[in-house]
Amino acid sequence: MSFKLAVEFIALKDVRRSAKGKKAVAAPHTLVVFAGADLAMGEATTKLLGDCIETVTRAAQAAGFKGKASSALELWAPVGIDADRLLVLGCAPKQGPDTPAPADHVSIGGYLMGKLGSKGTADVVFDLPQSPEALAEAAADLTLGMRMRAYRFDLYKTKKNDDADSNGALSARVALSDFAGARLAVKARESIAEGVNIARDLVNEPPNVLYPEEFAKRAKALEKLGVVVEILDVKAMQKLGMNALLGVGQGSAHESRMVVMHWNGLKGAKAGKGAKAGSARPIAFIGKGVTFDTGGISIKPAGGMEDMKGDMAGAACVVGLMHALAARKAQVNVIGAIGLVENMPDGKAQRPGDIVTTMSGQTVEVINTDAEGRLVLADVLWRIQSVYDPQFMINLATLTGAILVALGTDHAGLFSNDDELAQRISAAGNATGEKVWRMPLGPAYDKMLDSKFADMKNIGGRHAGSITAAQFLQRFVNKKPWAHLDIAGTGMASPASDINQTWGSGWGVRLLDRLVADHYEK
Numbered sequence: 001m002s003f004k005l006a007v008e009f010i011a012l013k014d015v016r017r018s019a020k021g022k023k024a025v026a027a028p029h030t031l032v033v034f035a036g037a038d039l040a041m042g043e044a045t046t047k048l049l050g051d052c053i054e055t056v057t058r059a060a061q062a063a064g065f066k067g068k069a070s071s072a073l074e075l076w077a078p079v080g081i082d083a084d085r086l087l088v089l090g091c092a093p094k095q096g097p098d099t100p101a102p103a104d105h106v107s108i109g110g111y112l113m114g115k116l117g118s119k120g121t122a123d124v125v126f127d128l129p130q131s132p133e134a135l136a137e138a139a140a141d142l143t144l145g146m147r148m149r150a151y152r153f154d155l156y157k158t159k160k161n162d163d164a165d166s167n168g169a170l171s172a173r174v175a176l177s178d179f180a181g182a183r184l185a186v187k188a189r190e191s192i193a194e195g196v197n198i199a200r201d202l203v204n205e206p207p208n209v210l211y212p213e214e215f216a217k218r219a220k221a222l223e224k225l226g227v228v229v230e231i232l233d234v235k236a237m238q239k240l241g242m243n244a245l246l247g248v249g250q251g252s253a254h255e256s257r258m259v260v261m262h263w264n265g266l267k268g269a270k271a272g273k274g275a276k277a278g279s280a281r282p283i284a285f286i287g288k289g290v291t292f293d294t295g296g297i298s299i300k301p302a303g304g305m306e307d308m309k310g311d312m313a314g315a316a317c318v319v320g321l322m323h324a325l326a327a328r329k330a331q332v333n334v335i336g337a338i339g340l341v342e343n344m345p346d347g348k349a350q351r352p353g354d355i356v357t358t359m360s361g362q363t364v365e366v367i368n369t370d371a372e373g374r375l376v377l378a379d380v381l382w383r384i385q386s387v388y389d390p391q392f393m394i395n396l397a398t399l400t401g402a403i404l405v406a407l408g409t410d411h412a413g414l415f416s417n418d419d420e421l422a423q424r425i426s427a428a429g430n431a432t433g434e435k436v437w438r439m440p441l442g443p444a445y446d447k448m449l450d451s452k453f454a455d456m457k458n459i460g461g462r463h464a465g466s467i468t469a470a471q472f473l474q475r476f477v478n479k480k481p482w483a484h485l486d487i488a489g490t491g492m493a494s495p496a497s498d499i500n501q502t503w504g505s506g507w508g509v510r511l512l513d514r515l516v517a518d519h520y521e522k
């Protein structure tokens with residue numbers, strides 16, 4: 001983040017209508033209030049605005065402002081108020097045919113941040129016309145949205161000075177009746193926002209900087225939070241027989257790595273024997289980390305190949321998630337595992353026609369070296385289920401272009417062998433706005449992977465590409481409860497939104513954090 005954002009919570013009575021003594025132009029003071037449909041406002045807001053309400057009403061009529069979410073009315077130097085700017089933010093729930101969500105305070109916060117810009121001070125009067133049931137949580141959500149929107153990735157821009165967005169500092173105070181509650185509720189949100197932004201950084205980094213070894217180093221930074229981080233190098237993986245993963249990376253000048261992160265949030269009695277012993281079994285998240293995917297010998301066309309730096313968005317999400325869980329001290333034992341490789345064409349690269357023996361003992365005929373993510377995940381899934389016996393495994397991968405054909409960028413593809421797990425993931429997705437859509441699995445699809453020469457081939461043919469990829473993974477989960485999220489459409493290059501303006505969205509961190517919080521803690 002290239003400008004400083006400070007957010008705190010204050011009592012309603014401490015709101016400033018003005019910031020006297022400040023240089024107005026250099027650092028404007030903005031007063032933010034909320035209005036719903038027909039300009040409905042909360043009691044405290046009405047009182048605060050006083051006579052100024054008339055000006056606001058006239059301005060709203062003139063501007064056609066109706067109080068809809070993701071709209072705002074902006075008045076500079078308003079008469080009757082000493083603030084440099086009065087921002088009236090719409091908060092009427094969006095109405096639509098599909099899932100009319102309750103007011104989404106995360107998105108409202110993101111929209112607000114977009115309006116505030118990167119300089120000055122702001123007092124946000126969080127007094128909504130219809131007070132949310134959990135007011136403190138809603139205010140904390142608002143600041144989560146602000147933090148996500150404030151993210152910038154401009155590490156490699158050397159001319160920062162002529163960019164008004166850079167080098168600024170915005171100090172925002174959110175005022176509400178239950179400010180003490182908000183101060184408590186915001187702690188977990190801060191951890192989540194950090195996790196999302198870490199995932200975004202990893203996805204946005206260029207592939208000459210972020211190769212497997214460097215990625216592993218970044219994951220190692222989680223040790224500061226008490227996460228135990230284990231890094232397996234090529235030798236260690238050779239010993240374990242992880243030939244599917246190693247085959248993908250063998251054409252690269254950069255060595256492959258596997259990283260296993262352990263967060264043991266359940267300690268002592270809770271993790272011991274007895275009635276609760278079951279809950280001490282870890283849950284596991286697994287990410288595909290192809291730090292750059294040329295396709296290998298089955299090389300991709302040149303157009304857009306630069307986007308293949310994002311082929312590690314699954315692994316980025318797992319690292320971001322582990323950060324969020326550890327930073328908020330989640331009461332759960334979690335394993336995060338990522339397979340890190342670079343898929344390059346080279347004299348040593350894997351060929352189409354090669355047959356590799358995976359760690360599970362099953363053999364795979366590599367028909368297309370660009371279907372490499374599943375080869376990486378096959379060995380990581382097998383390793384994690386066999387060593388740690390997790391309650392479930394969820395893997396994330398930018399696995400197939402076919403999922404974009406099916407679902408576009410609005411939903412990730414969900415594949416699962418467990419209805420309860422799938423249902424929980426869907427619910428967490430709806431709650432966070434990181435939506436998933438369940439796709440089918442079945443023996444007819446599985447059969448498409450049969451190979452003339454080995455136990456299976458690594459692609460299934462022209463049709464049902466996302467499904468056959470999932471079928472491939474399922475052969476390595478050993479009947480453990482498992483879900484696969486194909487995030488090729490959501491993990492990178494997704495459209496800008498109120499809470500995301502960057503290329504690497506950090507998709508999945510909030511969804512999976514929510515899943516853990518709702519079902520697996522304590």
Ligand SMILES: [Zn+2]
Pocket residue numbers: 293295369370371372373
């Ligand atoms: Zn590929």
